[in-house]
Amino acid sequence: MEERTLFSDTNENETPFVKGELNRMIFHNEAEHFSIASIHVIETNEDFSEKSLVIKGHFPPLEDGETYYFQGEFQEHKKFGKQYQVEFYQRIMPETKDGLIVYLSSDLFHGIGKKTAERIVEELGEQAISKILQEPEVLDRIPKLAKEKKQQLIDSLKEHQGFEHVMIQLNKYGFGLKLSQKIYQAFKDQTLAIIEEDPYQLVFNVEGFGFHRADEMAKMQELPEDHPTRIRAACLYILQQSLSAGHVYLPTKDCLLQVDALLNGGNKQGITLDELSKQIIELAEERYVFIDEDRVYLPSLYHAENGFCHQLERITENEMEEEYTQADLLKIIGDIEEQETMSYGEDQFRAIEKALHSQVMILTGGPGTGKTTVIKGIIQAYAKLNDISIDPGDYEQGEPFPFVLAAPTGRAAKRMTESTGLPSSTIHRLLGWDGHQSFDKNQNNHLEGKVLIIDEFSMVDIWLANQLFRAIPQDMQVLIVGDEDQLPSVGPGQVLTDIIKSEYVPSVQLTEVYRQKEGSRIIQLAHEIKNNECKASSLRKDKDFNFISAGEQQIKSLVTSIVQKAIDKGIELKEVQVLAPMYRTEVGIHKLNEEIQKAVNPKSKQKRDLTYKEITYRKGDKVIQLVNQPEDHVFNGDIGEIVAIFRAEENVDQVEQVVVEYDGKEVVYPKKDLNNIMHAYCTSIHKSQGSEFSVVILPVVRGFKRMLRKNLLYTAITRSKHSLIICGDERAFLEGVQTTDTNLRFSALAEKLQSEAVPQIVEDEEEAELSPYDFM
Numbered sequence: 001m002e003e004r005t006l007f008s009d010t011n012e013n014e015t016p017f018v019k020g021e022l023n024r025m026i027f028h029n030e031a032e033h034f035s036i037a038s039i040h041v042i043e044t045n046e047d048f049s050e051k052s053l054v055i056k057g058h059f060p061p062l063e064d065g066e067t068y069y070f071q072g073e074f075q076e077h078k079k080f081g082k083q084y085q086v087e088f089y090q091r092i093m094p095e096t097k098d099g100l101i102v103y104l105s106s107d108l109f110h111g112i113g114k115k116t117a118e119r120i121v122e123e124l125g126e127q128a129i130s131k132i133l134q135e136p137e138v139l140d141r142i143p144k145l146a147k148e149k150k151q152q153l154i155d156s157l158k159e160h161q162g163f164e165h166v167m168i169q170l171n172k173y174g175f176g177l178k179l180s181q182k183i184y185q186a187f188k189d190q191t192l193a194i195i196e197e198d199p200y201q202l203v204f205n206v207e208g209f210g211f212h213r214a215d216e217m218a219k220m221q222e223l224p225e226d227h228p229t230r231i232r233a234a235c236l237y238i239l240q241q242s243l244s245a246g247h248v249y250l251p252t253k254d255c256l257l258q259v260d261a262l263l264n265g266g267n268k269q270g271i272t273l274d275e276l277s278k279q280i281i282e283l284a285e286e287r288y289v290f291i292d293e294d295r296v297y298l299p300s301l302y303h304a305e306n307g308f309c310h311q312l313e314r315i316t317e318n319e320m321e322e323e324y325t326q327a328d329l330l331k332i333i334g335d336i337e338e339q340e341t342m343s344y345g346e347d348q349f350r351a352i353e354k355a356l357h358s359q360v361m362i363l364t365g366g367p368g369t370g371k372t373t374v375i376k377g378i379i380q381a382y383a384k385l386n387d388i389s390i391d392p393g394d395y396e397q398g399e400p401f402p403f404v405l406a407a408p409t410g411r412a413a414k415r416m417t418e419s420t421g422l423p424s425s426t427i428h429r430l431l432g433w434d435g436h437q438s439f440d441k442n443q444n445n446h447l448e449g450k451v452l453i454i455d456e457f458s459m460v461d462i463w464l465a466n467q468l469f470r471a472i473p474q475d476m477q478v479l480i481v482g483d484e485d486q487l488p489s490v491g492p493g494q495v496l497t498d499i500i501k502s503e504y505v506p507s508v509q510l511t512e513v514y515r516q517k518e519g520s521r522i523i524q525l526a527h528e529i530k531n532n533e534c535k536a537s538s539l540r541k542d543k544d545f546n547f548i549s550a551g552e553q554q555i556k557s558l559v560t561s562i563v564q565k566a567i568d569k570g571i572e573l574k575e576v577q578v579l580a581p582m583y584r585t586e587v588g589i590h591k592l593n594e595e596i597q598k599a600v601n602p603k604s605k606q607k608r609d610l611t612y613k614e615i616t617y618r619k620g621d622k623v624i625q626l627v628n629q630p631e632d633h634v635f636n637g638d639i640g641e642i643v644a645i646f647r648a649e650e651n652v653d654q655v656e657q658v659v660v661e662y663d664g665k666e667v668v669y670p671k672k673d674l675n676n677i678m679h680a681y682c683t684s685i686h687k688s689q690g691s692e693f694s695v696v697i698l699p700v701v702r703g704f705k706r707m708l709r710k711n712l713l714y715t716a717i718t719r720s721k722h723s724l725i726i727c728g729d730e731r732a733f734l735e736g737v738q739t740t741d742t743n744l745r746f747s748a749l750a751e752k753l754q755s756e757a758v759p760q761i762v763e764d765e766e767e768a769e770l771s772p773y774d775f776m
């Protein structure tokens with residue numbers, strides 16, 4: 001469908017139209033160029049008086065804060081009601097003055113809110129930017145503009161000089177401010193020339209720029225369909241897409257066939273496979289991809305996989321100094337058992353012994369098998385054998401503490417601290433991540449300490465594994481702890497499974513369940529699922545477990561009433577967690593959040609609220625952070641509570657704000673950043689990885705069927721410490737736990753570790769190819 005830019009002189013009143021702004025994208029299929037979105041209706045001459053409208057049709061993802069004009073017709077959808085089928089769409093170009101206000105109040109100009117931007121444009125007019133640059137004193141005429149803000153504004157305007165011109169041109173192609181900024185950052189003053197000559201460069205150089213968009217631009221430019229950069233961009237795009245399925249590479253043949261399908265779409269007369277292969281090879285020669293045997297990699301993943309193999313080899317090559325005698329070991333472990341008044345199981349003893357003798361070891365096991373007990377045993381035994389203290393207080397400032405504990409998420413790190421009594425941190429913090437591409441700890445600046453223990457390793461993807469291992473000094477012993485039956489990492493790879501499979505380092509699996517002895521049905525159920533032994537009788541009621549059969553229509557009220565009951569019993573809201581596998585069904589995460597909020601934190605005169613994109617945030621709401629925000633020390637998956645809401649006139653930034661408290665630290669979100677959080681009464685099972693809660697409530701209905709897999713349900717139920725309530729359809733649950741995830745991930749790690757020659761890396765090259773990695 002054609003997109004044109006609309007200037008404000010368009011005569012819109014003749015034909016029926018709807019003008020609106022994005023509430024949220026509901027669906028977008030890049031290949032089909034098909035979207036469904038919910039919009040906030042600003043104006044329409046159709047017979048429609050509601051504020052929100054669901055539109056669908058062939059248009060690109062709509063951008064936040066931009067206004068669009070649509071023509072089409074209303075349709076009645078059987079299930080979802082009234083919808084607008086879009087036939088034609090346009091982005092409305094702001095008038096110059098409005099555009100200038102949007103530009104000045106954008107993220108480029110720190111501390112300039114909308115009101116200040118309006119004042120500047122009101123006072124200085126459309127030529128405001130050139131006036132300020134020529135004579136900065138004109139800013140003295142703007143009321144309420146602090147001196148340091150003035151200087152900041154002048155500096156930023158100088159820095160971004162030229163961008164406003166590019167931005168207005170890019171608007172022609174329908175790009176919003178954010179995307180324009182990204183494009184401009186990649187090409188600077190070459191931006192417009194590059195876009196006109198070869199729009200496919202955007203796929204190569206602008207993160208997240210899809211192939212289809214570039215293709216549409218190329219059509220406008222009338223570039224031929226077999227243009228070499230079109231083929232190369234298609235290949236890169238296919239590889240980038242494969243990341244979301246967790247692949248580290250694609251087999252060459254798969255890659256070729258997918259590129260063929262994308263470009264030729266079944267047309268046998270299209271570009272030949274020979275031509276496609278030739279371009280992929282050229283892409284490899286230019287190092288935009290790497291071909292290794294019959295695999296095609298994106299550079300960052302090729303270097304991460306090879307780098308990790310190399311680092312693991314480097315560390316395991318170390319000749320360990322300490323060799324403890326069997327007699328010493330027996331005595332010391334005996335002392336610990338006496339001190340703790342317990343005796344280790346056979347596997348546990350073997351795990352402690354092996355860990356002490358191994359440079360790198362893997363410890364696996366389901367819940368309650370004693371992983372934490374063994375970790376504590378290893379720490380105590382190491383300390384006794386080497387005559388060192390495990391009290392951090394005994395170490396001078398600057399003297400490294402020998403035990404370094406880390407986990408992929410903040411909550412998992414916190415749990416490690418609670419169970420061991422020792423300091424622990426997230427892997428990112430341990431490595432001194434700067435929030436962008438660099439890590440303070442790396443191959444040139446190693447971690448300090450003697451023993452590194454990393455828990456929840458199943459969550460670590462190949463990028464992070466490589467970053468972590470390059471920072472480990474050769475004489476540091478490493479204990480990798482995890483449960484391979486849980487969901488794999490969100491990012492690419494299956495590092496834990498692959499290392500175990502390769503047998504490159506020793507691993508000990510704990511199988512005996514100890515907590516079961518305390519009568520936990522949750523733990524038994526977990527092990528029955530793990531061993532494929534879960535049956536209807538496994539779901540019988542017990543003191544910490546209940547399966548409540550319910551139809552799909554009852555789920556929302558049932559789940560809500562269980563949450564309410566738990567709270568009434570005095571359990572803290574943050575310890576009661578509803579987990580669901582899908583966001584957008586009638587009983588999905590969004591709907592459950594709405595319903596639970598109504599019950600546990602309802603509208604009230606005493607509590608302020610703020611609505612953003614159809615969602616009402618209220619003081620007292622439980623919320624979850626959705627992205628990493630290292631500058632505020634808050635990370636993807638952190639759960640907090642809204643403690644205040646400020647109106648625009650109440651703060652210096654002059655924007656509405658929501659303040660969320662995460663474990664004692666407060667983070668302020670201006671309204672436009674509320675995309676970074678969502679309600680957390682119910683969260684996805686994926687987001688709950690690495691966390692535990694007192695009470696877990698898990699709705700399982702037929703409608704979730706395509707998501708219900710053994711590893712997903714296993715991950716969900718093992719999040720609960722004291723009570724697990726599953727509600728819904730028993731058959732759906734039992735079928736789910738019997739369904740193994742068949743979505744194999746392409747990863748060559750195990751094979752590379754098993755091969756004679758572990759890949760070598762060129763350090764400089766690796767440095768140059770680090771991924772712009774946002775850790776999802």
Ligand SMILES: Nc1ncnc2c1ncn2[C@@H]1O[C@H](COP(=O)(O)OP(=O)(O)OP(=O)(O)O)[C@@H](O)[C@H]1O
Nearest residue numbers: 342343344345366367368369370371372373514515
């Ligand atoms: N050898 C043992 N003898 C008696 N009790 C044990 C033994 N090993 C572990 N336990 C007990 O079993 C329970 C579970 O152990 P632990 O917390 O170490 O397991 P875990 O694998 O870390 O479990 P999770 O992953 O669920 O936290 C604890 O209460 C622990 O004290």
